[in-house]
């Protein structure tokens with residue numbers, strides 16, 4: 049399948065098939081006795097992360113031979129190029145282990161530092177989002193062979209006050225709290241993984257601020273889906289995030305994901321380190 053054509057929606061649909069297959073692996077291993085180890089950044093990883101990542105890399109290689117894949121477990125061994133994939137086979141591993149269902153499979157195709165097609169699926173919640181040009185969402189079929197019925201995902205205009213903010217269930221920090229305090233937040237919802245971007249993309253929330261550490265594979269797919277649904281993900285100074293920074297170990301700086309770009313001037317994001 050060509051990457052240099054204009055049909056990014058078709059690329060996104062192919063990524064969806066791969067994410068759905070990965071989701072079936074994760075679901076099958078959910079109730080097993082998952083061995084886990086702690087990564088260098090202190091977060092957990094499991095045999096399910098490894099199994100899903102192996103399968104995703106294989107499928108991406110079959111569909112797009114020779115394109116680099118930067119994935120959570122193998123990032124240090126791959127250099128990004130003009131085109132490359134960013135893959136988090138299991139985003140929200142802590143929630144996977146605890147059985148909340150709030151985990152996702154994230155795959156993004158990057159060209160020259162920006163995502164151009166992406167999928168985020170939440171297998172245990174039965175929801176999936178994709179975007180090439182258009183952002184779409186649907187319910188994951190329950191295995192009876194029917195196709196996903198896609199509908200467009202759109203953000204909502206931000207209300208003057210009583211914004212709905214999404215915050216990480218497991219990773220909070222003072223800088224994020226200070227930034228959120230510059231907005232009129234009415235409701236805070238704790239949510240894990242890249243689902244936060246997608247809930248904003250579907251108009252169910254307004255803002256997700258993250259000043260603590262995240263990795264490029266945590267954000268690239270959600271960034272693209274939210275951006276194509278009418279929102280944006282910005283760093284300090286209002287610039288869009290860019291991807292492929294192997295020199296920084298793929299670590300993101302602070303960012304804000306917004307359903308309504310009009311919220312941007314009201315935010316005071318700290319300067320990136």
Ligand SMILES: Nc1ncnc2c1ncn2[C@@H]1O[C@H](COP(=O)(O)O)[C@@H](OP(=O)(O)O)[C@H]1O
Nearest residue numbers: 089091138139140141216219240241261262263
């Ligand atoms: N100290 C740290 N350094 C880098 N990334 C971190 C981190 N602590 C958490 N993260 C990232 O935050 C993600 C979870 O986000 P959330 O808290 O929104 O669910 C983790 O994804 P994984 O669960 O895939 O490892 C991990 O990549």
Ligand SMILES: [Mg+2]
Nearest residue numbers: 136139140266
């Ligand atoms: Mg992750």
